[in-house]
Amino acid sequence: MAAKGGFLLSLLNYKTEKYVVAENRKIGILFRLYQLAVLGYIIGWVFVAKKGYQEKEETIQTSVFTKLKGVALTNDSEKGLHMWGAEDYVIPPNGEQVFFVVTNYIETPNQRLGFCPESNKVPDGKCTSDSDCEEGDVVTAGHGIKTGECINSTETCEIQAWCPVESGPRPEEPLLMASENFTVYIRNFIRFPKFEFSKSNVLETADPNYLKNCTYDSETHPYCPIFHLGNLVSWTGNDFQEMAAKGGSVGILIEWKCDLDKGYSECNPQYSFTRLDINTNSSATAGYNFRYAKYFKDQNGETYRTLFKVYGIRFDIMVNGQAGKFSIVPTLIAIGSGFALMGAGAFACDMILLYMMNTSSIYREGKFEVINFKKERSKSKDSKDEKDKTAHRDRRSKKSSVEKDISNSITREEESKAIPAESQSSVERRGPTIPRNTGQRYSALLSPQGPDQKHHVSFSPHL
Numbered sequence: 001m002a003a004k005g006g007f008l009l010s011l012l013n014y015k016t017e018k019y020v021v022a023e024n025r026k027i028g029i030l031f032r033l034y035q036l037a038v039l040g041y042i043i044g045w046v047f048v049a050k051k052g053y054q055e056k057e058e059t060i061q062t063s064v065f066t067k068l069k070g071v072a073l074t075n076d077s078e079k080g081l082h083m084w085g086a087e088d089y090v091i092p093p094n095g096e097q098v099f100f101v102v103t104n105y106i107e108t109p110n111q112r113l114g115f116c117p118e119s120n121k122v123p124d125g126k127c128t129s130d131s132d133c134e135e136g137d138v139v140t141a142g143h144g145i146k147t148g149e150c151i152n153s154t155e156t157c158e159i160q161a162w163c164p165v166e167s168g169p170r171p172e173e174p175l176l177m178a179s180e181n182f183t184v185y186i187r188n189f190i191r192f193p194k195f196e197f198s199k200s201n202v203l204e205t206a207d208p209n210y211l212k213n214c215t216y217d218s219e220t221h222p223y224c225p226i227f228h229l230g231n232l233v234s235w236t237g238n239d240f241q242e243m244a245a246k247g248g249s250v251g252i253l254i255e256w257k258c259d260l261d262k263g264y265s266e267c268n269p270q271y272s273f274t275r276l277d278i279n280t281n282s283s284a285t286a287g288y289n290f291r292y293a294k295y296f297k298d299q300n301g302e303t304y305r306t307l308f309k310v311y312g313i314r315f316d317i318m319v320n321g322q323a324g325k326f327s328i329v330p331t332l333i334a335i336g337s338g339f340a341l342m343g344a345g346a347f348a349c350d351m352i353l354l355y356m357m358n359t360s361s362i363y364r365e366g367k368f369e370v371i372n373f374k375k376e377r378s379k380s381k382d383s384k385d386e387k388d389k390t391a392h393r394d395r396r397s398k399k400s401s402v403e404k405d406i407s408n409s410i411t412r413e414e415e416s417k418a419i420p421a422e423s424q425s426s427v428e429r430r431g432p433t434i435p436r437n438t439g440q441r442y443s444a445l446l447s448p449q450g451p452d453q454k455h456h457v458s459f460s461p462h463l
């Protein structure tokens with residue numbers, strides 16, 4: 001029971017560490033330098049550069065709408081004038097995050113289902129005799145189904161297909177040259193769900209005409225969301241007309257790096273532009289094209305179509321971002337890791353002092369205290385007695401200070417006679433003890449002598 005009570009009481013004690021000071025300049029300087037380095041790292045890198053005091057949000061919820069403006073007029077001697085509006089040259093036309101702008105094309109008008117020779121560009125369609133064109137076979141990578149006949153004038157198989165088949169080379173100069181001056185209006189809405197923060201890339205301005213007149217420029221109009229296609233391509237380091245002839249792919253990256261401690265207006269997007277179809281040197285992979293057809297019906301109800309093979313630039317809009325806001329938890333973690341690093345330095349310095357210096361043995365002696373259990377046991381008996389008395393003394397000393405005034409006049413002589421005798425004997429009996437405690441011992445011994453002598457406590461030198 002008593003042991004348990006002692007343990008419980010000891011829980012209420014505050015225990016602190018005792019330090020050993022090693023007067024060694026080199027280690028001292030080394031340790032201070034290390035502390036400075038850690039401090040520099042924590043403040044400079046973790047807090048200032050990496051904003052370690054902030055809670056981070058890497059997921060961004062985003063939506064992108066696009067709208068293109070501009071028209072182009074093409075004039076072909078065979079097919080006549082053609083006016084291209086955004087509804088014609090943007091595929092798909094619904095304003096998506098990924099869109100394609102037609103810049104060049106091969107048009108094959110008035111195709112009807114029928115029989116005609118295969119194009120001589122298709123290897124599987126070539127023939128020297130009818131036996132090369134087995135009836136019912138599909139022309140590999142071709143346009144139709146073989147009828148079993150070889151046409152001598154073209155040296156290709158006759159096929160059942162949409163006729164005539166597409167022919168002719170890609171125009172060297174892009175037919176929609178004017179597409180360089182088209183503009184795209186990109187609206188991007190973002191949200192950081194953790195911080196419930198939403199914003200859009202469209203500048204909130206009081207001027208209603210701003211959006212009608214501006215075009216994006218990283219210097220003069222960094223927050224204007226309208227982009228000139230020619231500029232978009234040239235910022236990737238490519239020539240627009242060259243890219244327009246063969247087609248290509250451009251990435252528009254919108255980056256939101258928001259420090260939400262700084263306020264709403266400081267969270268703004270950064271744009272960057274790259275060409276995504278990198279293999280521009282290899283002619284086989286360069287460019288981007290696909291085909292589509294428009295279908296019509298004539299007066300007799302028969303279907304015919306116009307086939308387009310279109311070349312153009314595909315734009316991919318990518319959005320990413322992260323936001324940070326002050327929070328107590330990451331701050332504490334950053335500070336805590338700093339302290340842990342400091343501790344690692346102390347450990348390293350200890351290792352050097354203990355094992356790598358020629359004065360190591362002296363340091364070791366000072367640092368490690370060896371406990372001799374036999375000695376400690378006999379001592380602990382002593383200290384227990386002392387503890388009891390300390391409590392006793394505290395109580396008494398309070399009392400005595402009150403009584404002192406009253407009984408100050410009483411028997412000063414008596415004290416001086418009686419106590420030295422006692423004190424001597426007590427000292428002899430108990431062997432050498434800490435001087436401070438001797439006074440208490442006297443009081444304990446003297447107390448039975450009567451209440452008016454309690455002030456004898458005051459004999460102990462520190463009272």
Ligand SMILES: *[C@@H]1O[C@H](CO)[C@@H](O)[C@H](O)[C@H]1NC(C)=O
Binds near residue numbers: 177178179180181
């Ligand atoms: C684009 O517009 C500019 C200025 O209006 C003009 O000088 C240029 O010729 C145009 N580019 C094309 C390819 O039409």
